[in-house]
Amino acid sequence: MNxxxxxxxxxxxxxxxxxxxxxxxxxxxxxxxxxxxxNAANLAFVAFARMxxxxxxxxxxxxxxxxxxxxxxxxxxxxxxxxxxxxxxxIDEPNLLKY
Amino acid sequence: MAPLADAATxxxxxxxxxxxxxxxxxxxxxxxxILSRKAVxxxxxxxxxxxxxxxxxxxxxxxxxxxxxxxxxxxxxMMLFLFVLMVVGVxxxxxxxxxxxxxxxxxxxxxxxxxxxxVWGIGNAMVESTSVGLDGANDEHGGNVQxxxxxxFTQYLLVFELTSxxxxxxxxxxxxxxxxxxxxxxxxxxxxSEARFTNGSHPGNLPNPGVYARHNAVDTPALLPxxxxxxxxxxxxxxxxxxxxxxxxxxxEEVRAISEGETTMPDGER
Numbered sequence: 001m002n003x004x005x006x007x008x009x010x011x012x013x014x015x016x017x018x019x020x021x022x023x024x025x026x027x028x029x030x031x032x033x034x035x036x037x038x039n040a041a042n043l044a045f046v047a048f049a050r051m052x053x054x055x056x057x058x059x060x061x062x063x064x065x066x067x068x069x070x071x072x073x074x075x076x077x078x079x080x081x082x083x084x085x086x087x088x089x090x091i092d093e094p095n096l097l098k099y
Numbered sequence: 100m101a102p103l104a105d106a107a108t109x110x111x112x113x114x115x116x117x118x119x120x121x122x123x124x125x126x127x128x129x130x131x132x133i134l135s136r137k138a139v140x141x142x143x144x145x146x147x148x149x150x151x152x153x154x155x156x157x158x159x160x161x162x163x164x165x166x167x168x169x170x171x172x173x174x175x176x177m178m179l180f181l182f183v184l185m186v187v188g189v190x191x192x193x194x195x196x197x198x199x200x201x202x203x204x205x206x207x208x209x210x211x212x213x214x215x216x217x218v219w220g221i222g223n224a225m226v227e228s229t230s231v232g233l234d235g236a237n238d239e240h241g242g243n244v245q246x247x248x249x250x251x252f253t254q255y256l257l258v259f260e261l262t263s264x265x266x267x268x269x270x271x272x273x274x275x276x277x278x279x280x281x282x283x284x285x286x287x288x289x290x291x292s293e294a295r296f297t298n299g300s301h302p303g304n305l306p307n308p309g310v311y312a313r314h315n316a317v318d319t320p321a322l323l324p325x326x327x328x329x330x331x332x333x334x335x336x337x338x339x340x341x342x343x344x345x346x347x348x349x350x351x352e353e354v355r356a357i358s359e360g361e362t363t364m365p366d367g368e369r
Contacts, residue, residue: 003110004225006159009122011217013148015210016129022206025198028138028184032145035176036129039152042168046159053231055243058161059250065164065171066262070269072176076183077276084279089138089187092198 006047014040027079027089031072038068110230117158125151138184146177160233163244306332312354318344 013036020033042061049057083089110118128148132141149172157165233243240246251259286294295302306329309321320343321332333343 002225002228003159003230004221004228005118005122006155007221007225008218009118009125009155011221012126012214013129015214015217016126016133018213019206019210020129020133022210023133023203026138028180028187029132029141032132032141032180035172036132036145036148039149039168039172042164043152043155046156046161046164049161050159050233051228051230053233054236055233055246055250056254058164058243059247059255061161061164062167062247062251063255063258063262065167067265069171069176070265072179073269073273074276076179077273080183080186081276083187 003047003051007044010040010043010047012040013037013043025090025092027082027091028076030091031075031079034075035068035072038064114158117154121151121154121158124148125155139181142177142180142184145180146173149173149177160237161243163247301331308332308334312358314344316344318342320344 017033017036017040020036021030024030024033042064045057045061045064047057049055049061079089125148128144128146128151131144132148135141135144149168153165153168153173156162156168237243237246240249306321308317309315309319309332311319317334318337319333320328320330323329330338330343337343
């Protein structure tokens with residue numbers, strides 16, 4: 001088994017996350033799917049770092065985690081704010097900008 | 100480039116077992132997140148995936164990232180998700196009605212295409228890849244943590260500084276977004292107390308049911324000082340079923356007469 005299996009697993013997880021973003025309509029679940037995609041990318045970074053034999057990939061994965069944490073904080077705050085005004089966490093509801 | 104036979108040298112049997120177990124579990128977690136209708140279940144499935152990814156990081160000779168994954172993702176991020184789920188409402192499950200016609204089918208087809216493209220493309224590109232392994236890089240500065248620290252504080256120092264700016268901005272943004280402006284003065288304790296009493300509700304204990312010589316069950320209403328019946332002394336469910344004992348004034352008179360010795364108790368009634 002080559003470490004390429006890790007890359008394929010990461011591709012599968014990324015694909016499932018993308019499916020979740022497209023199919024689910026609860027904003028929080030969409031957000032979890034985005035997190036899953038970020039994690040899949042991290043797994044690819046870590047596996048590539050191992051295949052190339054240097055730690056740059058792991059460092060980048062570390063920074064991705066930091067950015068993901070910041071993104072979660074702001075995104076969840078936005079979801080809570082929208083929920084406060086619209087009483088709903090569905091991503092079909094915030095359509096005020098459309099009209 | 101090393102020949103193909105040497106490509107798979109740094110993956111031993113134990114790691115293969117770990118890989119297959121955690122890979123299956125993490126894919127199951129990801130699928131469970133998509134397929135479960137309740138958001139809380141989705142969050143728990145994602146937590147499973149994150150833990151398994153942490154194990155995979157450790158297997159990929161990244162113990163530091165594995166620990167960070169456990170602490171940051173399963174510890175902080177998923178718990179934050181659960182907190183927000185509690186705020187937004189646990190029972191906020193998805194509606195299954197499609198607002199855009201055919202969106203679900205189209206997105207599944209699209210995702211199948213992306214998946215085939217990624218897996219097939221990677222599989223093609225990696226047939227001749229080699230794996231150097233991280234043992235050398237990890238040992239260069241005395242360990243994995245030291246190696247990453249060396250990179251962060253030399254080559255990626257600017258990125259690291261920018262990260263701090265990003266975190267401060269995110270914290271400020273979250274505070275601004277979650278802040279609610281108070282337009283009226285905060286109610287005092289006196290105002291709260293008055294509001295509690297003036298809206299017609301009964302803030303204290305309800306009166307007990309009546310206790311009499313013949314009846315003391317909860318379906319017996321208590322008497323008010325004017326001799327009327329206190330309806331709220333009977334529990335609501337009993338009242339709703341119509342099981343409230345109808346109050347018979349003759350009963351009271353009879354009991355009074357018996358207790359004062361004016362008459363004797365009629366036969367057949369005990």
